[in-house]
Structure formats: C-alpha cells, structure tokens
C-alpha cells in the first residue's frame with residue numbers, strides 16, 4: 057500500500073513516504089524525532105521558498121505596479137526563521153518590541169519593517185522611531201496623538217500608514233474577523249474616524265502619511281470581501297482627497313488544513329487585489345500605489361509539521377478511541393480557540409489502512425485540549441509517532457508554558473541538512489521564581 061495522496065498533498069513540498077515512512081527534505085521524521093525528541097516542529101525550507109516565489113509571481117502577473125511581500129511575523133517567528141526570510145528578501149510586519157528586535161537582529165533592514173498593533177507601547181513606538189522603520193501603522197486617533205507627541209519630543213519624523221476598518225465581514229471564524237465595524241482593530245470608516253485621522257495626519261509636521269492599510273481577517277477563502285474593502289478605502293481616500301502612494305490590503309489568505317478543504321489558487325487573491333486597486337486608481341485619476349501584501353499563514357503553515365509521541369490510548373465513551381500525545385493545547389491552541397480542523401498520519405505507518413476512529417488529545421489539564429476530534433488512523437499504540445501537517449503557522453508562535461511544560465524545539469530542514477530554529481525549552485524549573 058501507499059500513503060493516501062490526498063493526505064500527502066497537505067505535507068510540505070518535499071514530503072515522501074517510501075515504505076510508509078514519512079520523509080521531509082530527505083530526512084526520515086522518525087529519525088528526527090528520535091534525535092531531537094517530541095513534540096517537535098519541523099519546517100521545510102523548499103516549501104517556504106516555493107510559497108514566496110509563487111506569491112511573487114502571482115503579484116507580478118496581477119498588478120503592473122510595484123509590489124512587496126511583507127511576512128506577518130506573528131504566524132511564526134524565531135531568530136533562525138527570521139534569518140531565512142530576511143535572506144529571501146521579504147519585508148516583515150511586527151507587532152511588538154520582541155518581534156522588532158528579532159527582525160533587526162536577523163538582518164531585516166529598518167526600511168523593510170512595519171510596526172502594527174492596536175496598543176503599541178511608548179517603548180515600541182520609540183524604538184520604531186529610533187530605527188526609522190518603513191511605516192508605523194497607526195491604529196486609532198488616540199495613537200495618532202500619542203505618536204505625534206513622541207515624535208515631536210524625540211525630534212524625529214514618523215512615516216506612517218493608517219489602519220482602516222472598512223466595515224466588511226470576511227468568511228472566517230469570528231475570532232479571526234478584523235475588518236467589520238465591531239472589531240477592536242483600526243480606524244472605522246463608518247463613524248468618520250478614518251477620515252479624521254487622514255486629515256489630522258496630513259496637518260502634522262511630525263507625521264508623514266504615505267499609505268493606507270487594512271487587514272480584514274485570517275484564513276479567508278473568498279475574494280469579494282477584499283474587493284469591497286479596497287473599494288471602500290478608495291472611496292474614503294477620494295472623500296478627503298488623499299492619494300496613497302502605498303496601499304496594503306493586509307494578509308489573511310486561506311490555506312488547506314484537511315483534504316476536505318477546497319484548492320484555491322493564490323492568483324484568485326492577487327487578481328482581485330490587483331484589479332480592484334487598478335480600477336479605483338483609474339476612477340480617481342491617481343497613479344498606481346505600491347501594493348504591499350502581508351501573508352503570514354500562507355508563507356509558513358504548509359511548511360511546518362508537528363510531531364508527537366503517542367502515549368496513553370483508551371476507549372472513548374462514543375465508541376472511538378482516545379489517543380493521547382505528548383503535546384497539545386500548549387503548543388497548538390488553534391483547535392481550542394478556533395475549532396480548527398486538522399489531519400493526522402502515523403509517521404512510520406503512513407501506508408497502513410486507517411481503520412480506527414480516534415480522538416487525538418493532548419496531555420494538558422483542560423477538557424478542550426483536543427487536537428483532532430474524530431480522525432481515522434491505523435490502530436495506534438504507545439510509542440507511535442504522530443505527524444500533523446500544516447502546523448507551521450499560529451501554533452508555536454502562540455505556544456505557552458501551561459502546566460509549566462517547556463515549549464517544543466523547531467528545526468529547519470534543507471536537503472540533507474538540519475538546522476535548529478529554536479531549542480526545546482527544558483521543563484520549567486525554579487528559575488522562574490525569586491527566592492526559595
């Protein structure tokens with residue numbers, strides 16, 4: 057038998073399963089787990105590269121103006137990963153001093169950094185001013201005044217964009233919607249705050265407004281909300297006669313997590329953005345702006361695979377089997393937070409028939425610590441190695457030390473070469489506390 061092609065397609069580009077043993081970049085996952093321990097995250101270099109190149113080509117085909125890819129660090133960031141992306145020539149979207157420091161240390165130039173966030177601290181804004189990052193993306197009228205004051209006192213001009221809330225609701229989990237009228241993010245158009253921010257920013261001697269930005273959510277598979285957001289933002293820009301020289305429709309494009317998810321080419325997204333921006337510029341009589349997209353998930357998700365060791369297995373009340381693994385909610389919050397769905401494969405028996413209905417649960421003290429409810433596997437037993445594909449985004453970056461466990465290691469897999477992206481944290485010790 058061979059591994060199901062539908063499942064294999066969810067794994068990184070270089071995945072293969074000779075004899076039922078899953079390999080990535082020529083490395084047998086069982087060997088990596090044996091050497092580095094579990095839970096373990098691995099990232100396939102070829103997949104990250106392919107995603108960036110595919111998006112670059114799609115943007116070039118969809119839009120005649122200048123374009124840039126800015127990676128959203130929140131999807132997954134570590135010094136090692138940041139270095140790889142800096143080498144690949146992307147920009148980076150950061151939301152904290154920590155991400156900004158890692159980006160700078162990894163070699164991102166200040167001109168390739170955008171600082172986002174709905175409540176940036178004085179220290180974060182001061183660091184961005186000091187570094188002269190490409191843009192501070194101002195999220196509110198309050199922040200506009202705060203930043204202007206900081207810039208004035210520092211005697212440094214701030215280059216800014218405004219994060220606009222266009223009032224569109226994207227087709228995704230409510231916790232991932234960020235463009236509707238009730239979101240905490242951005243300056244709403246509907247109540248006049250966005251127009252007011254543009255006017256105030258243009259009057260300021262210390263703020264230089266170059267662009268408009270929006271981010272309407274994450275894991276979005278329909279293009280219409282993007283077109284509508286762009287349309288509303290340009291209507292706003294015309295209303296206040298502001299021609300943006302930079303324009304960012306954010307990130308948020310969809311990736312497949314299970315074989316049931318649809319296959320949607322990235323060109324659907326870039327074509328929609330490219331056509332909408334061109335149409336609005338024609339209508340306004342304005343030159344084309346530089347378009348900056350900010351994908352996180354689309355760059356990192358498919359490159360990553362999470363590896364867990366199976367421990368206790370027992371019958372569940374509904375006729376299925378509980379299969380407990382040595383990670384869970386502390387390294388992957390997504391099922392608990394968004395009811396996210398995943399596929400799973402036994403990494404050393406990928407060619408065996410999946411005959412047993414199981415619930416894959418973690419080891420943490422929460423009933424909601426379920427990685428997958430109801431998935432078919434070959435009969436699993438203690439010691440088996442479980443691989444969950446599409447694990448590269450919003451997993452490790454959201455990982456915690458819940459139950460005082462250590463966060464997993466992450467590896468970067470090039471052909472015939474393994475590099476450490478982040479080391480495994482040892483079980484938390486008393487160093488966390490002061491005194492005895």
Ligand SMILES: Cc1ncc(COP(=O)(O)O)c(C=O)c1O
Pocket residue numbers: 128130131149172271273274275306307308309350351352353354
């Ligand atoms: C401002 C901003 N840009 C880009 C992204 C990246 O989104 P995604 O990873 O879905 O592409 C996010 C994530 O929520 C974001 O908040």
